[in-house]
Amino acid sequence: xxxxxxxxxxxxxxxxxxxxxxxxxxxxxxxxxxxxxxxxxxxxxxxxxxxxxxxxxxxxxxxxxxxxxxxxxxxxxxxxxxxxxxxxxxxxxxxxxxxxxxxxxxxxxxxxxxxxxxxxxxxxxxxxxxxxxxxxxxxxxxxxxxxxxxxxxxxxxxxxxxxxxxxxxxxxxxxxxxxxxxxxxxxxxxxxxxxxxxxxxxxxxxxxxxxxxxxxxxxxxxxxxxxxxxxxxxxxxxxxxxxxxxxxxxxxxxxxxxxxxxxxxxxxxxxxxxxxxxxxxxxxxxx
Ligand code: FAD
Numbered sequence: 231x232x233x234x235x236x237x238x239x240x241x242x243x244x245x246x247x248x249x250x251x252x253x254x255x256x257x258x259x260x261x262x263x264x265x266x267x268x269x270x271x272x273x274x275x276x277x278x279x280x281x282x283x284x285x286x287x288x289x290x291x292x293x294x295x296x297x298x299x300x301x302x303x304x305x306x307x308x309x310x311x312x313x314x315x316x317x318x319x320x321x322x323x324x325x326x327x328x329x330x331x332x333x334x335x336x337x338x339x340x341x342x343x344x345x346x347x348x349x350x351x352x353x354x355x356x357x358x359x360x361x362x363x364x365x366x367x368x369x370x371x372x373x374x375x376x377x378x379x380x381x382x383x384x385x386x387x388x389x390x391x392x393x394x395x396x397x398x399x400x401x402x403x404x405x406x407x408x409x410x411x412x413x414x415x416x417x418x419x420x421x422x423x424x425x426x427x428x429x430x431x432x433x434x435x436x437x438x439x440x441x442x443x444x445x446x447x448x449x450x451x452x453x454x455x456x457x458x459x460x461x462x463x464x465x466x467x468x469x470x471x472x473x474x475x476x477x478x479x480x481x482x483x484x485x486x487x488x489x490x491x492x493x494x495x496x497x498x499x500x501x502x503x504x505x506x507x508x509x510x511x512x513x514x515x516x517x
Contacts, residue, residue, distance in 0.1 A: 232367035233273050233303055233332050234399040237427040240272075241515050242492030243508075244305075244429065247499050248277040249288035258499075259292055265501035267300050269508045275305035275334055275369075275402075275494070279312075290321070294328035305369060306330050309338025310350035315359065318350075322364050334369040334402065335360055335393075339447075354392040361397035370398035372428065374406045374415035378449040387418045394424050401426060402494045405433040405444070407477075408453045409484050429492035430485050434478035434503050436471040438464050475503060479510040486514045 236242050245266055250258050266274065274296050278289040289306055296304035306325055310318060325333065337353040340346065350356045357368055370393040373386060380386035390401075401424075406412055412430055419428065435441050441460060445452065452460075459477060463470040482493055493511075497504045 231303055231331065232399070233305070233369075234367050234427065236272055237400065237491055241486065241490070242272045242427070242429060243270075243515050244273045244275065244492065244494045245269075245271045245497045245504060246275045246277060246431075246494060247292070247497055249292055250499075256288065259288075260295065262497075262499050262501050263292075263296055263300055263302075266497065266504055267302060269504060271302060272492075273303040273305055273332065275307060275332075278307040278309055278336075279338070290324055290328060290330070293325075293330050297329055303332065304330060305332040305334050307334040307336060308356070309336040310353070310356040311338035311340065311346045312344055313349065314347050315349045317347075318356070318359060319363060322360065322366070325366070326364060331365075332367045332369065333360060334371070335398070336371055352389070352392070354389070354396040357393055357396040357398055367400070368398050369400050369402055370394070371404065372401045372415070372419075373404045374411040375404070375450055377404075383418070387422045387424075390419070391422045391424055394426060399426060401428045403428065403431045404448055404450065405431045405496055406450055407435075407456045407481070408451060409481055409488075411451070412485070412490075413488065427491040429494040430490050431494045431496060432478050432481055432485075433496035433498070434507060435460070435474040436498075436500070436503060437467060437474075438470070440498070471503075475506050475510075479507060482507070482511050483514060486511070 247262060250256055276289050276293045293304040293306040296302050335353055335356045353370055360366055360368055372390050376383040376386040456477060459473045463473050495504060
C-alpha cells in the first residue's frame with residue numbers, strides 16, 4: 231500500500247528503526263519489530279547508512295521482512311549521495327521485487343571519508359529519478375528549524391518546494407524539541423504552497439550520550455525547559471528515561487491537539503520506550 235493514502239483516513243502513527251550495527255546479531259532487529267508490531271503502527275521505516283557511512287544492504291532486507299513477514303507497511307530510506315544512477319536503478323528493481331512501495335528519498339549526509347558520486351546533487355534529483363523509473367510512493371525529509379547547510383530558512387523552504395514539485399507525496403520532519411519550530415515551519419510551508427501531509431518526527435531522549443549525538447548530528451536546538459530536565463536527572467538513568475518519555479508525550483499531545491497529520495517516532499530500536507509512548511497517546515490518535 232502507498233502510505234500517503236492513509237492520511238485521508240486517519241492520524242498516522244509510525245516508527246523508525248535502524249539496521250543493527252555489524253557487531254550485533256541481525257535477529258535483534260526482528261525481536262524489536264515483533265514487539266513494535268503489537269502497537270499497530272501504520273508503517274515502520276528503516277534507515278540506510280544514517281550519518282553518511284557507505285552502503286548498508288540490511289535496510290532493504292529488513293524493510294522487506296517488515297512488509298512480508300510481519301504484515302506491516304514498510305518504508306525503505308534511500309540516500310543517494312554515494313550512489314550512481316545505475317546503482318539506484320538496481321535498488322528500485324530490488325525494492326519492487328520485494329513488494330516495497332514506499333521510499334524515503336534522501337540526499338544523505340556528506341561524509342568526508344567518502345567522495346560523493348555526483349549523479350544526484352540534491353534529494354529533488356533523486357525524487358525526479360524515482361518518479362521517472364517506477365510507481366513508488368515518495369516521502370521526503372524536511373527541517374522545522376531549517377537544514378543546517380541552508381543559508382536561510384526561506385531558502386530551505388524553497389528547496390523543500392522543489393522536492394514536492396519533483397514528486398514527493400508526503401514529508402517527515404527532522405526531530406525537534408520545541409513545537410513552536412514546527413508550527414512556524416507549517417505556516418511557511420503553507421505560504422510556499424506545500425500542501426502534502428507532514429508527519430512530525432519525535433525522538434524521546436532517554437540518555438545523555440544520545441542527546442550529545444543528536445545535537446552533533448542533527449544540529450537542532452535544545453530548549454531551556456528540556457535542558458533543565460536533562461541536567462536535573464543526568465546522573466539518574468531511570469529518572470532521565472522517564473523524563474525523556476514524559477517530554478516526548480507532552481510534545482505529541484500538543485501536536486495532536488493542534489491537528490498534526492501524523493507522528494513518526496524515532497524509536498532508537500527501543501520497543502519499551504515506544505510502548506510507554508503508545509500507552510500514553512493511543513486514545514488521542516483515534517479521538
Ligand atoms: P536535500 O533535500 O537535498 O537538502 C540538502 C541541502 O541542500 C539543504 O540545505 C537544502 O536546503 C539544500 N538544497 C536542496 N535543493 C537545493 C537546490 N536545488 N539548490 C541549492 N540548495 C539546495 N540520512 C541518511 O544517511 N540515512 C537515512 O536513513 C536518513 N534518514 C533520515 C530521515 C529523516 C526523516 C530525516 C529528516 C533525515 C534523514 N537523514 C538520513 C539525514 C539526511 O540525509 C540529511 O539531513 C542530509 O544532510 C540532507 O538530506 P535531504 O534529503 O534533506 O537533502
